[in-house]
Amino acid sequence: MNRLFFGVVIALLFTFILAPTVVIALSSFGTSEILEFPPQSFTLRWYAYALARPEFTSAAWNSLWLAVSSTAIATPLAIAASLAITRGRLPGREVLQTILLAPLVVPSVVIGLAILLASSRLGFSSGSTRLIAAHVLIVLPYLVRTTSASLVRLDPLAEEAARTLGANSLRTFLHVTLPGLAPGLLAGMIFGFIISFDNVSISLFLANARTNTLPLSLMSYVEYNLDPSVAAVSTLLILMALVVAIALERFAGLRKTLGA
């Protein structure tokens, strides 16, 4: 009885989480000019249509570029910050940690607005630099979190052992520290990439026509159109996230084989 109840709850939960995704995916194949569910007949035409629209493709490239570069910039910063937080005897490292993780708790609308105001004040309004800086800020906490988590599990004595075995600090970092924090770092990079790619609230304040991102252009598209091309793009995004999630799971598995 209890088990049955439990099973039903879980089934409902999954339905609740997955149903919208399934609805979107199915509707993207509908032939009708207006989004409908369930579709009467099926076609791939909306995929072709979406992929041929420059506002989607160029926005997709913008988003990709933005996510890749903000993650790439945040990565070394996150490594340095994690080392300082977990290894250093830095005074005030708890404060540093809190500040670094703050973007996780501050509403991102606030961050977007704050950066907009601050950068205009400073007379610094180059669209893409500002946008990338803001994305680095929201990506960083994820990277710092996961990287520090890996680093905490890495025995500092292993690094000292490497030093006594003739490795200078750089080689110790490359051969011992970096492989040790790799699982967390990679997970953080993947998270960071998705966070940046999906972000609406910050980009909304900082993007311009040239730097428009995919989530923004989808939003403005649905204001006037309701054809299945939005569903097609969304389905592609879901597919991408799925691939990433599987990769992540692989890493969780990999981590176990490393015995960490």
Place this chain on the structure above:
Amino acid sequence: MPALDIQSVTKSYNKLRVLDRVSAQIDKGELVTLLGPSGCGKTTLLRSIAGLADIDEGRIVLEGRDVTKVPIHKRGIAMVFQSHALFPHMSVADNVAFGLKMQGVGKAEREDRVKRALSLVRLDAYLTRMPHELSGGQQQRVAIARAIVTNPTALLLDEPFGALDRKLRETLQVELRRLTKELGITAIFVTHDQEEAVVLSDRVAVMNAGVIQQIAPAVDVYENPANEFVANFMGFQNIFDAKVRSAQELAIGDTVIATDKIDVAPGEGIRMAIRAERVSITAGHREGAIPGQVSSSTYLGEQNAYVVDTADGPVTARIPTSVARFSMGEAVSVSFDPAAVRVLAS
């Protein structure tokens, strides 16, 4: 010239003096154990020698070369830590090969030496295993192989067998001694187990509160402790106040006991020590023995441990069960084997 010359090394953490002018000379191929209670500075001394901790004063001279200011990776001192500290993402072979790689040893020679080092610790069959697939004792042996494969000038071991069970420890102690002797490695081995120290080493350094109290062959430390701390630490159960009467007599309270030759002027008060095994008990009262009453008796198999309450304090004795047995409250007297009485320096 000693292989490792530690000269008056002093080190403080937040004004707490952890090492206080520590000096020791260790010969090439010698194995010295560093023995002392928890927190006395053993790890700190090893870390100072390896360069993992900066020292405030003093010098570390390695085969004639002052390495006090030389960075860790250029000292050629390998260290084995209490927790094996293997590289978790590398196979056993890669762990052992690490030091050779850093030295720029070519691949063929590297593989050869790795195999040899692993066969020395009897793990040649485990080349491709990951560290987490090994038992604690095997991990510790890999750590030892990783340290010795580079032919270090000195090998420092910080309680490497601390977490292992007794039997495995004994096996590894024998293996380690064999290894260092075979390879002629100069080694310092930290432990707080006095038995381990006695079994393993050429000389034992007993340390307390940042000071080396005595450094001498195991037999000497065991039989002729330099001071009360060492006597206590090496398991002398009986330590008393006494007064020197003559070159071969001590007075404990009202009792005069015979001893071997004493180098202290008559009339001086001293501390004396004797092991429980060298105390004998006789029933009733006897001249030259301290009278008392049996206040506790513990059966230890081959021996009985007795505590005899005397006017000068409790005396612990271990008497083979085959020799005699005494009952609780029995009036007895205790006497000391003159050759086993030790006068402690104050």
